[in-house]
Amino acid sequence: AWTSRYEQGADLLVPLKSGEGRYVASEDVLDELEGEGRVVFRYRENLNGSMRNIAGISSANGRVVGLMPHPEHATEALTGPSDDGLGLFYSALDAVLVS
Structure with a gap:
């Protein structure tokens, strides 16, 4: 649910x-x-030494995702480095609206 707006392997x-x-x-x-x-x-670049380059994992049921990067700081291309974080929030919204 949290990644449905992203292509698998997307940077x-x-x-x-x-x-x-x-x-x-x-x-x-x-x-x-x-x-x-x-x-x-x-x-992609493992600057902090995370094992197997892991930046985020989900719970067994997929309802909870824990991650180190900050997608909330990548929601507007004008003020952030990108708007790539929006996909996470739109994916969650899609899941809520469908259920």
């Missing part, structure tokens, strides 16, 4: 505002996330 320009934060998990957990398709965002 997004979204600010990263944490110098220290990164995703860390055991190899078993990483394999499980990958196997279940729950890695929903990856860093």
